[in-house]
Amino acid sequence: MSEQHLEGGCYCGAVRYRAPLPVRACFNCHCSICRRLSGAAYSPWVAVWKDRFSITRGADALTTFQVSPRARRAFCARCGTPIWGEDTEYPDAIGLLLGTIDLAHDIPPRSHTFYDSRAGWLDGEASIPRLGGVTGFEPLDKRGR
Numbered sequence: 001m002s003e004q005h006l007e008g009g010c011y012c013g014a015v016r017y018r019a020p021l022p023v024r025a026c027f028n029c030h031c032s033i034c035r036r037l038s039g040a041a042y043s044p045w046v047a048v049w050k051d052r053f054s055i056t057r058g059a060d061a062l063t064t065f066q067v068s069p070r071a072r073r074a075f076c077a078r079c080g081t082p083i084w085g086e087d088t089e090y091p092d093a094i095g096l097l098l099g100t101i102d103l104a105h106d107i108p109p110r111s112h113t114f115y116d117s118r119a120g121w122l123d124g125e126a127s128i129p130r131l132g133g134v135t136g137f138e139p140l141d142k143r144g145r
Contacts, residue, residue, distance in 0.1 A: 006048070007056075008101040010081035015058035017083065017096070019048040024093055026107045030122075031114035033067050037082060041122045044098035044109055050086070053094045 006023070009016040024047040034043035055062065063077040070088040075081065085095040098107070112118075130140045 006046070006096070006101050006107075008096065009057070010061075010076035010079050010083060010100065012076065012079035012081075014061040014078045015076045015081070015083055016056045017054065017100075018056050019053045019094070019096065023048055023107060025111075026098065026109045027111045027113050028109045029113045030118040032117060033071070034114075035119060037067065037073060038097075041119045042112070043082075045085070045095040046098050046101065046107055047090070047093045047095050050092050050094045053084075053096075 004021045006019045006021060007016070026044070026046045028042045028044050030042045035041065037043070058076070061076055061078050062074045062083065064072055064074045066072050067085075071085060073085045074083045076083060081100060082097050083100060084097070086093070087095070098109070101107075131137045132140045
């Protein structure tokens with residue numbers, strides 16, 4: 001039986017990656033760096049083994065950025081999609097942005113990290129309407145259907 005893998009990449013398709021399952025961890029990071037670099041309330045990450053992660057296409061399209069003394073991120077230079085991050089505190093891991101993984105997967109986040117520095121407006125999210133459907137603006141039930 002062949003080993004199962006995660007595969008994913010950037011929006012424009014220039015960069016592709018592959019990493020074997022199982023993953024090490026999956027979490028939502030609420031730190032200010034993740035908020036700034038994603039433009040969102042938090043970044044959902046999947047940690048995989050660094051020595052088993054590979055860029056399968058487009059390594060030349062990646063650019064890296066030192067975001068702090070201990071952390072570095074890689075982005076597609078063509079479309080701007082953040083692909084991975086690494087932290088010197090975890091030298092054997094690579095963090096992949098959950099939204100860059102292809103197809104459906106069963107990897108739910110198991111924790112919220114740096115939650116004490118979360119965006120203040122995030123707590124009000126549960127009370128606002130949920131919209132979707134064909135237009136994206138149709139009312140949904142409380143479970144999002």
